[in-house]
Amino acid sequence: MSTAATAPQRRGRGGRERILLAAAQLFATQGINTTGMEQVAEKAPVSKRTLYAHFRTKNDLVLAHLQDLVSSGATLESVLTREDIPPRERILGLFDLESSDHPPADASPVRGCPFIDAAAEFPDPRSAVHSYAREQKLRMVRLVTALVTELGCREPTELAEQLVTLADGAAGRAMVLDEADYGRHARAAAEILLEHALTTTRER
Template identity: 45%
Template sequence: MSDEVPPVRRRRGRGARERILKAATELFTAQGVNATGMEQLTTAAHVSKRTLYTHFASKDDLVHAYLSQLQDGLLPAETFAEEACADPRRQLLAIFDWDPRTSDGPLRGCPFLNAAVEVPDPDHPVHQLAAAYKTEFTRRLTAIAQQAGARNPEELGEQLALLYDGAAARSMAFNHIGAGVHARTIAAKLIDEAVAAAPESPTGTATTA
């Protein structure tokens, strides 16, 4: 009986780009960007290196595409001033409603924070994409905070974004989603304080905060 290992079969044809992105998402999520090699990606995606580089000129391009496809699914819902939110308070708290764990693998926290850490150069396209995502994340929270009636929506949006990032980092450090539960409790207090009615003056008329 031969001990020779059979070659990995490569799947040709349509769908290669989607398979590469799917493999990249799984591997980058599980072990990080820097720990994932291109050879490992080709094996997981069942493509040749030539096919991989046909779709993505470099690993940086692949990481950028991987993050880009995640944006819409992770950002808070878009809110427009002329359209009233059904429940803006609930929308703000929803960013802390993390799904229960479905695997025994380590928690990876926020993929955009992770990418910014693994690619620290602020001028790098991947780092810039992560920063742009975080800016948009805060902008959307601010818009919802305004709909909720916050007296200073910009401040509340920034506070909630900072609270979210801290909880995401802490959950990864402790490999537990409990940080999200505690962050949600703090967020509820911040929101309620921000939208509380303005205090009344001695004459009984409301004053602005």
């Protein structure tokens, strides 16, 4: 069950969508804690009254922002639920950092995983934002576990943890180095892990 507070929904001319778009761009370029609500309102653009009508607090806005990333598929994890590609390619899609985690109309800097970023900016594990980020990271490992199980790999939970650790590590280094294609290094390691797991399974 999500820990996110439900922001009040009101009718308008796309005000909520403009706010979320502005927040995504500002959070990506300058971080969450350094972004003020007035900046979001100005960039949207909406009045502060409209902003607070949709999001009573900044925490509500941050939670809605993260939820919007999930629902729009703008995260690393979104590839894992795609049914139009095989399970192995879904897993390896975790390392295609260039196609994920960038807010619309924003090409740089590379921000890596938005959930890790959010958890770092809200370090208290009891906070709503940190809790939501943790839920998504746990969901990520569950999805990978299901996929490696479908592939027939033995010890799927351990393998899934190894794969998501590679993916999160690659996302972090891509952000620090501002190198969007850094995931290729972790993808090569993931391919070795998967091949070893599948070979071991076939030999038993």
